[in-house]
Amino acid sequence: MQLIINGEAQTIAATTLSQLLAALDYEGDWLATAVNGELVHREDRGEHMLNDNDRIEVLTPMQGG
Amino acid sequence: MLDLYGSQITSRLFLGTARYPSPAILTEAITRSKTEIVTVSLRREMAGGRNAGAFFDMIRALGVHVLPNTAGCHGVSEAVLTAKMAKEVFRTNWIKLEVIGNHDTLQPDVFALVEAARILTGEGFEVFPYTTDDLVVAERLIEAGCQVLMPWCAPIGSAAGPQNLSALRSMRAHFPDVPLIVDAGIGRPSHAAIVMELGFDAVLLNTAIAGAGDPAAMAEAFAKVIDAGRQAFGAGMLEPRDMAVPSTPVIGKAVFA
Numbered sequence: 001m002q003l004i005i006n007g008e009a010q011t012i013a014a015t016t017l018s019q020l021l022a023a024l025d026y027e028g029d030w031l032a033t034a035v036n037g038e039l040v041h042r043e044d045r046g047e048h049m050l051n052d053n054d055r056i057e058v059l060t061p062m063q064g065g
Numbered sequence: 066m067l068d069l070y071g072s073q074i075t076s077r078l079f080l081g082t083a084r085y086p087s088p089a090i091l092t093e094a095i096t097r098s099k100t101e102i103v104t105v106s107l108r109r110e111m112a113g114g115r116n117a118g119a120f121f122d123m124i125r126a127l128g129v130h131v132l133p134n135t136a137g138c139h140g141v142s143e144a145v146l147t148a149k150m151a152k153e154v155f156r157t158n159w160i161k162l163e164v165i166g167n168h169d170t171l172q173p174d175v176f177a178l179v180e181a182a183r184i185l186t187g188e189g190f191e192v193f194p195y196t197t198d199d200l201v202v203a204e205r206l207i208e209a210g211c212q213v214l215m216p217w218c219a220p221i222g223s224a225a226g227p228q229n230l231s232a233l234r235s236m237r238a239h240f241p242d243v244p245l246i247v248d249a250g251i252g253r254p255s256h257a258a259i260v261m262e263l264g265f266d267a268v269l270l271n272t273a274i275a276g277a278g279d280p281a282a283m284a285e286a287f288a289k290v291i292d293a294g295r296q297a298f299g300a301g302m303l304e305p306r307d308m309a310v311p312s313t314p315v316i317g318k319a320v321f322a
Contacts, residue, residue: 006109025113030121032107032150037142039149057109059150060117061124063091064106064134065081065221065271 004055017045020056031060067266069213069244070159070191072130076101077261078291079132079246080284081271088123090280095127098284102130104161104269106137107151121154132193134161139174144181148190160185161215161248163195171221171249175202179209186210195248198232200239207243214243215269218260219250222272226256230263237264254283254290261294262302 002011005024014020017033017040033040034057040048050056067074079102085091095103105124110117124131133151138144141164148160164181166174173196182192186209194206198216206214216236219225227233228250236245247260248269257268268291277283 027113027115028118030118030154031114032153034146034150037146039146039153041153057150058114059107059147059154060110060114061121061154062106062108062110062117063081063083063085063120064104064136065083 001050001052003050004053006056006058015049017048017050017056020050021045021058024058026058031058033058067244069193074101074130074267075099076288077267077295078284078288079104079267079269080274081269082124083271084275085280086275088120091275092123092127093281094274094284095129097281098274098288100129100284100288102132103127104132104134104271105155106134107147107154130159131155131157132159132161133157134195135163137165138163139165141177141181141184144177145184148181148185149188152190158189158191159193160190161193161195173197173217175199175205178202179205182206182211183209193246198229198236200232200235203236203240207240212243213246214240215246215248217249218247218256219252221249223250224252224273225250226252227259230259233260233263233265254286257287258290258294258297261291262297264298267291 012023014023036055076099078098078100080095080098080100081104082091133155135144135147138147144164151160162182164174164177166172175197178194182194185192192211193213193215194211195215196202203214218227244266246267246269247265251257251268251270252273270287274280274283
C-alpha cells in the first residue's frame with residue numbers, strides 16, 4: 001500500500017495504524033498519530049484501517065521554545 | 066504565588082528547551098533557574114523516535130510542568146491538530162498556542178490565533194496564547210476563553226528587549242487580574258527586570274539562556290532579576306520627575322555665613 005508518512009511516500013504492507021508503527025520500528029507511548037488531518041488516539045490505532053494514499057503524521061516530543 | 070488554570074506556580078521564569086549545547090546543560094539550566102514550567106514541541110521523527118523518547122524521559126524526570134507548544138503552525142486547523150496531538154503525548158490540557166502569520170518576524174496571525182483559541186478552549190484545553198501586545202486582540206482572546214495572555218515584547222529570538230513599553234503598560238492596566246507572561250524578545254536580564262517592574266507576572270525565555278556563553282549561570286541570573294523585578298513592583302516605585310528633590314532634610318542645616 002502506498003502511504004504518505006510524515007510527508008514521504010512509502011510502500012508498506014500494513015493494514016492498520018498499529019501495524020504501520022511496528023513496521024516503522026516505532027516504540028514507546030510518547031508519540032501521537034494523525035491520519036488525513038485527524039487525530040487517531042493511541043487506543044484506536046489497532047482498529048484504524050489504512051487506505052491507499054492516506055497521509056499519516058507521527059509526531060514525537062522535541063525541544064521547543 | 067501565580068495561579069495558572071488552577072496550578073499554583075512559585076517560579077516566574079518559564080524555560081524553553083530548544084537550542085541548548087547539550088541535554089546536560091539544559092538540565093543544569095532548568096535546575097539552577099528553579100523553573101517549574103518548561104516548553105516543549107512536537108516534530109516528525111523517523112527511525113522509531115528513540116531520540117524523542119530519551120528527551121521526553123529526561124524532561125519527565127525533572128518533575129516540572131510541561132507546556133507543549135504549536136510552534137511553526139501557520140493556520141487554524143494545523144494548530145488545532147498539533148494541540149490535540151500534544152495532548153495525546155504529554156497528557157496535559159495546557160497548550161502554548163502559536164499560529165505564525167509572518168515568516169520574517171514570526172509575528173502571530175492574531176485572527177487565526179483567536180479562532181484556534183476558541184476551538185481549543187471549547188474542547189477543554191487550557192490555552193496560553195502567544196500574541197502581540199495589541200489590546201483588542203487580547204480582549205478577543207479572553208472572550209475566547211483564555212485565562213492567561215502571553216504577549217511578545219519583540220520578535221522571537223531577536224534579543225531586542227521590550228519594544229513598546231506603553232503597550233505593555235496598557236495591557237497590565239487593562240487586565241489587572243489576568244496572568245500576563247512576556248513571551249519572546251527578551252535578550253538580557255535587564256529586559257526581564259523592566260517587564261517584571263511593569264507588573265507582568267512571569268517571563269518565558271529560551272534563546273537568551275540557551276544561547277548564552279554559560280546557559281546555566283545565565284538561567285540563575287534571570288531567575289534572580291525576575292524575582293527582584295517582581296518584588297520591586299510589589300514594593301511600589303517612584304515616578305520620574307524633572308526637578309531635583311533633596312534627599313537630605315533641609316531643616317536643621319548649619320548656617321555658616
